[in-house]
Amino acid sequence: MTEHHKEWTVRSAYTGEDESELLEVLRKGDEAAFARLVTRYSGSLLRIALAYVPNHAAAEEVVQETWLAVLEGIQRFEGRSSFKTWLFKILVNRAKTRGERERRYVEFSSIAGESADSEEPMVDPAQFDHAGRWITQPRSWDEVTPERLLLSKESRALIDQAIASLPAVQRQVITLRDIEGCSSQEVCNILNVSETNQRVLLHRARTKVRRAIESQLGSSLIDG
Amino acid sequence: MDKDFRQTVMAYLAGKLTCRQVAEAITDYLDGSLSFWQRVRFELHLGMCIGCRNYLRQMKKTIQLLGTLPPDPIPDHIRDELLRRFRTWSHHQKHTGERSEQEWR
Numbered sequence: 001m002t003e004h005h006k007e008w009t010v011r012s013a014y015t016g017e018d019e020s021e022l023l024e025v026l027r028k029g030d031e032a033a034f035a036r037l038v039t040r041y042s043g044s045l046l047r048i049a050l051a052y053v054p055n056h057a058a059a060e061e062v063v064q065e066t067w068l069a070v071l072e073g074i075q076r077f078e079g080r081s082s083f084k085t086w087l088f089k090i091l092v093n094r095a096k097t098r099g100e101r102e103r104r105y106v107e108f109s110s111i112a113g114e115s116a117d118s119e120e121p122m123v124d125p126a127q128f129d130h131a132g133r134w135i136t137q138p139r140s141w142d143e144v145t146p147e148r149l150l151l152s153k154e155s156r157a158l159i160d161q162a163i164a165s166l167p168a169v170q171r172q173v174i175t176l177r178d179i180e181g182c183s184s185q186e187v188c189n190i191l192n193v194s195e196t197n198q199r200v201l202l203h204r205a206r207t208k209v210r211r212a213i214e215s216q217l218g219s220s221l222i223d224g
Numbered sequence: 225m226d227k228d229f230r231q232t233v234m235a236y237l238a239g240k241l242t243c244r245q246v247a248e249a250i251t252d253y254l255d256g257s258l259s260f261w262q263r264v265r266f267e268l269h270l271g272m273c274i275g276c277r278n279y280l281r282q283m284k285k286t287i288q289l290l291g292t293l294p295p296d297p298i299p300d301h302i303r304d305e306l307l308r309r310f311r312t313w314s315h316h317q318k319h320t321g322e323r324s325e326q327e328w329r
């Protein structure tokens with residue numbers, strides 16, 4: 001089993017059965033419970049925060065603030081949503097505020113094309129002829145496994161780069177949906193967007209990441 | 225049903241969607257948000273178009289791949305700082321209850 005695969009298994013255990021118990025002891029002041037939650041979720045929080053703020057230092061501060069807000073609010077958390085949704089929501093609210101503040105000082109790259117109703121096409125129009133048919137038929141990726149692709153540092157960097165260069169809102173949606181594995185309803189709840197908008201943004205983001213992978217496959221894995 | 229007739233109907237229905245429209249609708253399809261007839265047309269098109277079938281698989285693989293990206297671990301100094309704050313917090317919890325929520329920060 002590869003390193004990545006292990007990570008993945010750990011991450012899939014997120015919604016873990018033990019979580020309500022963990023929260024129960026956390027309320028009573030159990031440090032180990034807090035440490036476990038911090039370990040379990042901080043990497044995800046950091047990744048989501050980076051979709052809002054322009055640098056790592058700011059993202060780390062937002063994550064820290066989020067955990068402090070969790071401690072402040074944990075006695076009132078009623079479990080109406082999952083802990084994960086609640087936690088991500090706190091983070092997003094803080095990251096948004098922080099991002100807006102930073103943007104006054106930093107030229108933030110990707111403001112254009114952010115909303116779902118912008119003119120941006122849903123696919124790359126250059127792939128289709130006037131009748132909407134493929135100009136070049138998409139090929140089979142059956143040889144590609146995630147493990148194989150991620151084993152190469154270049155591929156990993158290229159995918160990270162593709163995600164980082166998405167317009168901010170697209171990056172937020174794809175990070176929550178596909179990378180963190182939230183459901184569509186959870187994402188709408190966390191980001192406060194409609195399901196339709198969410199799907200449009202997600203689709204555009206996925207289309208671009210697919211294209212980045214395709215170009216990477218073209219250049220290396222075919223002969224590797 | 226007559227086999228030729230069925231093929232004609234299928235070709236007609238599938239012909240109503242272009243490859244571009246199929247490519248545009250993939251997230252809707254995967255999320256189950258297409259209407260019944262949209263889904264039928266989508267699947268008929270897939271049945272007859274290898275390019276779109278491959279494209280759909282590429283998109284699924286992209287999503288699968290995104291789901292395996294491991295997060296960077298949180299830096300140790302942040303973790304330590306959080307645990308330190310936690311001790312102050314739980315100390316306050318035990319001694320003052322919820323009344324002085326803000327003070328521990």
Ligand SMILES: [Zn+2]
Nearest residue numbers: 243273275276
């Ligand atoms: Zn097609």
